[in-house]
Amino acid sequence: MSARSPSDGSYDVAIVGAGDVGTAIARELAGFDLRIALIEAGPDVGAGTSKANTAILHTGFDAKPGSLEARLVARGHDLLLAYAEEVGIPIERTGALLVAWDSEQHGRFGAITENAEACGYGKIREVGVDELYRREPHLGPGAVGALEVPDEHIVCPFTPPLAFASQAVLAGVDLRRSEPVTALERADSDGWTVETARGTVTAGWIVNAAGLRSDEVHRMAGHEGFTVTPRRGELIVFDKLSRPLVNHVLLPVPTETTKGVLVAPTVFGNVMLGPTAVDIERKDDTSSTAEGLAYLRSLGDRLVPELAEQEVTAVYVGLRAATEHSDYQVGVDGKQRYAWAGGIRSTGLTGSMAIAEHVRDELDRAGLALRETPEALPELHMPNIGEAGPRPYAEANRIAEDPDYGRVVCFCERVTRGEIRDAARSPVPPADLDGLRRRTRALMGRCQGFFCAAHVAGLLAELSDRDVAEITEVPE
């Protein structure tokens, strides 16, 4: 831990929320001479909305031209792609095919292409039916054409916030987990008092990146302007044996209200179908519904009929932080020393690093003293959990050096004891089994713990020197 990490609970900046956006901001600001707290209500980073998205690296081709989202998604795409290469975030450059199923949808190709160009993305091209079925031979019958979006890729949804947070922590950022913020008070002209469920900290500046609760934190800071209405998105993940059925991200023609339901491979080697889009009341209601799942299955049967025969490995539900506004809600109040990045709905993962840059610049303009630290951010190499890269179980050299990489403990996902040990000793260790799953893929596979859940739970407890009961608690 760096020498500038304070132990007295006083910070220059307190970032509220450690999802994709909050962790990216923490990492961005970690390059400056600032004492930073990253305060997360839940037990882990990236464990709210960020853990259940569609895992697509978007180009922003379908964004609203001129919007902040359009600009930040386009920039964020390139930043994340480069960062992924640098630190080892699994990405597969699949590209996307946007498929039209009738002439009305096909008739909108021109407008979609124009919209993309207005957003600065000019690489869309139309693909004929023959080429479409040659590239996606398992696509259901009846497609009339497609647009190729060559830069829409699939990305690991779990590694990015872990990488951001790890690098921030290594650079001295104080990550405070399981610490929901309950009140914000302007102490004096120099800053804020932050009340949390675990005590009080002070901070010169507050950055609100609280996702679903960003509107509540916004009000705590004395601001109005947006209200988050959680939009439920259910996702079905199919067995790895279905991976050969889908080669690209298969997008529907978007409507006014939603990007629609897509089918895509995942970097873990599964096939994903979703999301649904239903506005709901409660910000903690991550329940799936019989209707939603039936709807997805029927749609999947039409898009890729052979999916009907495939086993389902998992069902996820994500809540997008939708607001009454169509664009991101990002701003800084220099007088109040308060910045916010809310209403980041579906593109937050892609946009995260650009949002962080943007917030940094806004803070700079508003008067936060940003002095670069002499040393660069610590180098980081995230464990590869994607199928496209080498994984320890298959690496003869690593096993020869360390037999624990030859000790597979989660059989379906081929996670080794060595990887669980590494996760337990990492800069941001898992708080529970769910966190271990996002770091290693343990328990993520087709058996969902039938063979190994008890063993893996015991192992994580042993390797992190904790009680099994503690690590099997499911987060809120």
Add this chain to the structure above:
Amino acid sequence: MSAREVADVAVVGGGPAGLTAATEIRRAGAARVVLLDREAEPGGIPRHAKHQGFGLRDLHRAMSGPRYAARLAEEADRIGVELRTETQVTGWDAHGALEVTEPGGRRVLDARAVVLATGCRERPRSARLVPGSRPQGVMTTSTLQQLVYLRHDRPGRRAVVVGAEHVSFSALLTLSHGGARAIAMTTEQPRHQTLGAFRAGAALRFRAPLHTRTSLSAIHGRPRVEAVELTDLDTGATRDVECDLVVFTADWIPDHELAILAGVELDPLTRGPAVDAGLRTSRPGVFAAGNVLHGAETADVAALDGRHVAAAVARHLDGDEWPAARIPIRCEPPIGWIAPNAVDAREGTEGVPPRDRFLLRAEARLDRPRVEITQGGSQLWAGRLRWLDPGRSMAVPTEWTAAIDPNGGTVTVRLGAG
């Protein structure tokens, strides 16, 4: 680079089928028989199934699961099977050898015969698409048994058990050992699918009311299960039942990944490898035995599969030619599946299946069904069975296989008229 080694026979999976197969293959004279088990201890599922009654059909005595697992492993070891634990087969290389990961290294194991004995597993909640929240306290029987017997946890107090097969009643026993009470047991079928005596004994001992024609339609609660919603399939009526533990039992699926990676033909109904009476798959040199072939039979039945496969493995090692063509046996609904489900098409070479019977299941319970087996226009066998069930196998005699025409095409099993 991965180290390369050779063996006469590689058996993948160290449960009752794999251990027994390896033992019998070694006993029949194969020099180097390697058994690869990914767990730290061999024995498979019985390791953590503490109830009595294992070993009846194969060892002709009753013992507990762990004792039975240990006994089979000792026997394999004693006869000279090379037991390799913490050893996972992850795939096949381009030459048909097994790719293996173990603490000692990453290797390729080239065996003249491979027996897949990878077993089966219970479909988890997600695969059953049960909607609702995703709380703690939802698990399969296997996880429950591991928590209670291997980790000595107390996983909950009030449990709802989904399913009413043999394994579901063994879950009842595990729950009672783990300090939990089963407050309800549900099955979508009109009756349970276990031995009457077992069911009566369990009902007496554990007093879990069995709700037939009932589905578990939603799970509520967070972070822990608080209740489940049960739906009466006949009336559509729903009600909530408070509980803090849900055990999804049965609804088996073969652990068939290696079989699929081997490119062997799968039976569309069992979802396991399609095999002939000798338990040969469609790929030369690759056999399959035990519960990887179909939803679960008891451990001793799986072990007898292992004993049975040894003969065909020995013949293969002696140079017996692999059947070039096979006749599939298909089932028409409401017949659920048949095993074995392929016939060696070479004249006069077809042996009898394990325990000299075909196993037959239905999609839903049928009482006194008349079943016929035909090939082309000719009837090979017809008879009335006592029952057919989705969760329990009925034995069908085998003498009709002698009448199969090697050039007559697919054999079909269906319900007969009347």
